[in-house]
Amino acid sequence: MIKKRDIRSYTKEELRNFFEENGEKAFRGNQVYEWLWKKGAHTFDEMTNLSKSTRVFMDEHFTINHIKVDHMQRSNDGTIKNAVKLHDGLVVESVMIPTPTRTTACVSSQVGCSLNCEFCATARLKRMRNLNPDEIYDQVVAIDKQSRIYNNRPLSNIVFMGMGEPLMNYNNVLKAIEKITGDEGLGMSPKRITLSTSGVPKMIKKLADDQPKFNLALSLHSAIDEKRTQIMPFNEQFPLEDIADSLKYWYNKTGTKVTYEYVVWKGINDQKEDVDALVDYCKIIPCKVNIIEYNSIDDPRFEQASQQALNLYERTLEANGIVVNVRRSRGKDIDAACGQLANKP
Template sequence: MKKEKKDIRSLTKEQLRDFFVSIGEKAFRGNQVYEWLWSKAAHDFDAMTNLSKEVRQLLEEHFVINHIQVDEMQRSNDGTIKNAVKLHDGLTVESVLIPTFSRTTACVSSQVGCSLDCQFCATARLKRMRNLNADEIYDQVVAIDQESRLYNGIPLSNIVYMGMGEPLMNYKNVLASIEKITSPEGLGMSPKRITVSTSGVPKMIKKLADDEVKFNLAVSLHSAIDEVRTQIMPFNASFPLKDLKESLIYWYQKTKRRVTYEYLIWKDINDKPKDIAALVEFCKAIPCKVNIIEYNPIDDGAFQQADAQVTSAYQRALEQAGITVTVRRSRGKDIDAACGQLANKSSK
C-alpha cells in the first residue's frame, strides 16, 4: 500500500531537523528546508538548490507542499486585484489586493465559507466548509505581495484578515499564520501592519488579549442597538453587545491598543438619529476609531447604501464626541471585490 505523504509545512523546524537526523543526514538540513518553505516561500522541492539531488528526492518521497494556486485573477479599473485561490483539495477562497497612494493592503480569507450568518454578506450564503490552514493563509499573502510588486512596483505594506470567514472561529491557524508572516524566519512583517477583523466573539477577543498578541483588532459593528444588530447579524443574539463591550474593555486594559469599529450604514436599517447616538455612546467605553465603509449591494434586496447626508451626520456626531472617524470609499466594485462581496462566483 502506498504511503500517504505528509504535509511538510505542518512540521516545526525541530521536527524537520529530527527527520533529517532519522535518515542519517545532518540536522542543519532541517533549518535549510524551513528557510525555503517560510522565508523564500518555495512551492516545490526542486527549487531548494542548496540541497543535493538525493536529499530533494527523499523529501519528494516523504512529503508534499500543499501550495495554493491563483485560479483566476481579476483587475479592477481602480487597481484592485481579486484572486480566486484554489486550495489543494479543490475548494476555492478569494483574496484581494487594495492599492492606495499610501499603502498596499492584502485582504485575506481564513475560512472556506463562513459559520456566521450576517444578512448583508455574500460569504455568509456559503456554508462553512472548513478552516484554512496557516500555510494557506500565508500563501495568499505571498501571492498578493508578488502581484503588488509586479503591477505596482512596491511590496505589500498591510494585511487585513477581512476576507471570507470569521478569523476568530479559526483561532489557532490564524495566529499560526501571523506568526509565520511576522517571524524573522518567515516574511518578517511587523505585526503593527496586520489587522484581524472579527464580527465580535467576546470569549475569543479576551483570549487574544490573554495571548498578548501584537497585531491590531477591528470589529464589524454596524449597529450599537441589540435589536438592530441581531436583525442584521443574527449571532448577536448569542453574543450581545454588553458582552462584546466587556470583552473590548478587557482587550484595552490588557493591550492598551485602541480598537477600530467597521461600520456600514444602510437605508431604513441604521440611519436614524437613535442609531448615531447609540454608536457614540458605545464608542465611549474605550479609545477607538470608527471606519465608515461604503456598502456594496450583493443583490437588489433590503440592504441599500444610506444617503450621503446620513454618513455626514454620523461623521459630525462622532467628531463632536472626540472620536476619530474615517469614511472609506469602496474599491473593486466592478469585480465584486468590495467589502461583503466575496463569494466565489468563480467556483462552480
C-alpha cells in the same frame, strides 16, 4: 506506497529530527524550513542547496500543499481579486487593494463562514472548513508578488477581512501571523496587520490574554441590540453588552485601541438614534470608527444610505471627539469589495 505528509505542518525542530532519524545532518531541516517559509518554495526541486537524492527523498515522503491563484481579476481602480484554489479543490478569495501610499492584502481565514450576517455574500456559502496556517500565509505571499509586479512596491498592510471569521479559526490564524511577522518568514511588522472580527467575546478575551502586537477591528454596524440581531443574527448569542465587556478586557490587557467597522444602510441604521447609540458605544474604550460604503450583493433589503446620513454620523462622531474615517470601496466592479467575496465568477 508512502502516504505523503504535509511538510508545512512540521516545526523546524521536527524537520531537524526527521533528517537526523534518516541519517542526514540536522541542519538540513533548517535549510528546508527556510525554503518553505522565507523563500516560498512550491517544489522540492527549487531547494538547490540540497542534493538531488535528498530532494527525491523529500518528494517521496512529503507534499507542499501550495495554493494556486486559479483566476485573477483586475479592477479599473487597480484592485486585484484572486480566486485561490486550495489543495483539496476548494476555493477562497483574497484581494489586493492599492492606494497611493500603501498596498493592502485582504485575506481569508475560512472557506465560507461560521456566522450568518445577512448583508454578506460569504455567509451564503456556509463554513466548509478552516484554512491552514500555510494557506493563509500563501495568500499574503501571492499578493506581495502581485504588488511588486503591478505597483512596483512590496505589500505594506494585511487585513483579515476576507472570507470567514478569523476568531473561529483562532490557532491557525495566529500561527499564520507568526510566520508572516517572524524573521524566518516574511518579517512584516505586526503593527501593519489588522484582524477583523464580528465579535466573539470569549475569543476576544483569549486574544487579549495572548498579548498580540497586531490591531483589532470589530465589524459593528449597529450599537442597538435588536437592530444588530436583525442584520447579524448570531448577535443573539453574543450581545453587545458581552462584546463590550470583552473589549474592555482587551484594552486593559493590551492598551490598544479598537477600530469599529460600520456600514450605514437606508432605513436600517441611518437615524439619529443609531448615531447616538454608536457614540455611547464608542465611550466604552478608546477607539476609532471606519464608516464603510455598502457594496451590493443583490439583496433588496440592503441599500446604501444617503449622503446626509453619512454626514450625520461623521459630524456627530467628530463633535464627540471620536476619530472617524469614511472609506470609499474599491474593486466593486469585480465584486472584490467588503462583503462581496463569495467565489462569484
